[in-house]
Amino acid sequence: MFQRIIKSVRCEFSSLGISFYLLWWFFHPLSVVVVVGFFLIPFFIEYLKEVIAFGCLTVLLMGLYAFTPRAMKFLVYISSFLLLSSLSFVKLSFFHLYGVKISASALFVIFETNASETSEFLENYLNVPIIILFLLLFMPLIWLLVFKRKKAKQFKFENTRKKPPIKIVLLLALIIVSGFIIQWKFKNENILLNSFSSYQEYSKTKEILASQLAKTENNLVSDATNSDDEAAYVVIIGESTSSWHMQLYGYKRETNPKLVEIKNELVLFNNVITPNVHTILALEKILTFTNFENPKPNQNASVVQLANAAGFETYWISNQQPVGIHESISTIIGNAAKNKYFIATEGYKYTIHDGALLPIVEQVLQEKKKKKLIFLHLIGTHVAYYKRYPKEFEFFGTLSRPDLDKKANEYINTYDNATRYNDSIIRAVIDKVKLLDTNSYVAYFSDHGDDVYDEANIAGHNEYLGTKPMYEVPFMVWFSEKYYKNSESYSKKEALKQRAYNLEDFMYSFAEISRIKFAQMDSTRSVFSNQFIERPRLVKDGENYDKK
Numbered sequence: 001m002f003q004r005i006i007k008s009v010r011c012e013f014s015s016l017g018i019s020f021y022l023l024w025w026f027f028h029p030l031s032v033v034v035v036v037g038f039f040l041i042p043f044f045i046e047y048l049k050e051v052i053a054f055g056c057l058t059v060l061l062m063g064l065y066a067f068t069p070r071a072m073k074f075l076v077y078i079s080s081f082l083l084l085s086s087l088s089f090v091k092l093s094f095f096h097l098y099g100v101k102i103s104a105s106a107l108f109v110i111f112e113t114n115a116s117e118t119s120e121f122l123e124n125y126l127n128v129p130i131i132i133l134f135l136l137l138f139m140p141l142i143w144l145l146v147f148k149r150k151k152a153k154q155f156k157f158e159n160t161r162k163k164p165p166i167k168i169v170l171l172l173a174l175i176i177v178s179g180f181i182i183q184w185k186f187k188n189e190n191i192l193l194n195s196f197s198s199y200q201e202y203s204k205t206k207e208i209l210a211s212q213l214a215k216t217e218n219n220l221v222s223d224a225t226n227s228d229d230e231a232a233y234v235v236i237i238g239e240s241t242s243s244w245h246m247q248l249y250g251y252k253r254e255t256n257p258k259l260v261e262i263k264n265e266l267v268l269f270n271n272v273i274t275p276n277v278h279t280i281l282a283l284e285k286i287l288t289f290t291n292f293e294n295p296k297p298n299q300n301a302s303v304v305q306l307a308n309a310a311g312f313e314t315y316w317i318s319n320q321q322p323v324g325i326h327e328s329i330s331t332i333i334g335n336a337a338k339n340k341y342f343i344a345t346e347g348y349k350y351t352i353h354d355g356a357l358l359p360i361v362e363q364v365l366q367e368k369k370k371k372k373l374i375f376l377h378l379i380g381t382h383v384a385y386y387k388r389y390p391k392e393f394e395f396f397g398t399l400s401r402p403d404l405d406k407k408a409n410e411y412i413n414t415y416d417n418a419t420r421y422n423d424s425i426i427r428a429v430i431d432k433v434k435l436l437d438t439n440s441y442v443a444y445f446s447d448h449g450d451d452v453y454d455e456a457n458i459a460g461h462n463e464y465l466g467t468k469p470m471y472e473v474p475f476m477v478w479f480s481e482k483y484y485k486n487s488e489s490y491s492k493k494e495a496l497k498q499r500a501y502n503l504e505d506f507m508y509s510f511a512e513i514s515r516i517k518f519a520q521m522d523s524t525r526s527v528f529s530n531q532f533i534e535r536p537r538l539v540k541d542g543e544n545y546d547k548k
């Protein structure tokens with residue numbers, strides 16, 4: 001009985017040019033989604049949607065295969081298999097790593113990532129389950145190519161004995177219906193469609209940003225003025241440094257010996273978060289008018305353009321690679337500076353320590369310009385941590401967390417070493433500026449933090465986990481004595497340092513301490529202002545951080 005059913009099914013499919021063997025291949029990626037997905041996808045409805053969506057795509061490709069002329073059948077067959085397996089791999093590994101569906105904003109971040117970041121990401125996330133998943137999905141292909149070369153030749157790519165018209169109609173209906181179902185209900189489950197629309201949006205955003213932010217002039221800030229006679233203001237933009245691993249913020253290890261020495265001279269903010277935990281999304285908000293209330297302003301401007309408009313000589317000195325798949329958002333913003341120094345242009349290596357920026361800072365500080373605004377973009381404590389500091393900064397090496405394994409302890413030690421090196425860089429910049437004995441400040445914040453086995457069981461940052469160490473960042477300013485001659489002292493206002501602040505409003509704080517007046521100024525958003533108003537701190541896609 002059972003054999004008879006199989007035989008009749010086999011007969012049906014072979015009349016469509018699909019052997020039973022081929023059929024199993026077509027459904028292999030789907031069967032992996034069904035079985036593995038059951039354990040990885042957190043909600044049953046979500047799981048069901050993924051399975052149906054993937055089933056529709058499988059049927060669609062199989063239908064197309066049935067119509068392919070014989071000469072091209074092998075090609076279409078192998079590419080369908082590769083496509084289905086790859087999609088299934090991306091989908092399931094994302095669920096494994098983050099516990100959520102791959103999203104448009106995740107894709108956005110991927111488009112912005114350059115090759116060396118990708119390899120560092122893989123280095124960090126490639127683990128045994130991911131490799132097993134990969135082998136599971138591609139096993140049939142590997143097996144076929146390596147061991148069963150002959151078997152491949154036996155695949156029957158026969159061009160159907162004439163298909164009866166009714167079957168052609170049925171087949172066509174199947175293709176159309178599954179295509180329609182995907183388009184209608186499962187767009188979000190389909191990575192291809194999702195990538196396509198997300199990429200279009202990404203390119204458009206990039207275009208707008210480039211057209212508005214990459215040029216020195218911007219009409220929106222044309223009313224800007226500054227009345228200083230002389231100034232040397234420095235803004236240091238950090239990378240991946242969490243306040244959770246900083247001695248200044250109460251971390252148990254001595255990761256800030258240099259800054260602790262001058263703690264009294266710092267205005268150290270204790271309750272500051274970043275709006276997003278990915279560099280591009282965070283910096284887009286921190287360095288421009290963009291915020292959650294106004295996510296895509298038609299007229300956007302950056303801190304660099306504001307400084308230009310107020311008559312400063314501007315400098316952008318960066319140890320971050322200027323090229324992503326396209327230019328990255330921080331490069332676009334930096335391009336508005338009148339003087340640009342990108343030291344990490346060597347391509348793949350990506351291992352230049354931040355200390356290499358100091359001679360440039362020194363040189364720029366000596367330039368005979370009355371009013372300077374210097375932006376320093378560090379590589380900071382970005383993964384891979386061990387690449388971020390020179391040998392002599394190998395300070396922590398013990399097993400500080402016996403509850404964790406050796407590899408985790410290694411991550412913690414290298415991260416803490418990188419944080420300690422970062423500490424010496426910020427102190428060195430402050431010392432150089434201090435020597436000038438002029439009207440000056442040095443501000444420092446990090447774009448976001450990393451969670452290094454603090455709340456999550458990982459070393460890194462991603463919005464899908466979005467833990468506290470990723471959002472809670474250092475923010476401090478050192479002011480010179482001459483700076484305070486022209487204004488009241490911020491360091492005396494203790495209450496200021498406890499203010500709950502979201503760096504998405506940094507532009508207004510920046511304007512205030514740079515003594516820049518401009519038409520769009522909103523003092524209620526400046527953490528230094530007497531008019532400051534605490535507002536809900538939104539993060540991620542608009543969640544209230546303090547209610548999380």
Ligand SMILES: [Zn+2]
Binds near residue numbers: 239280
């Ligand atoms: Zn970052």
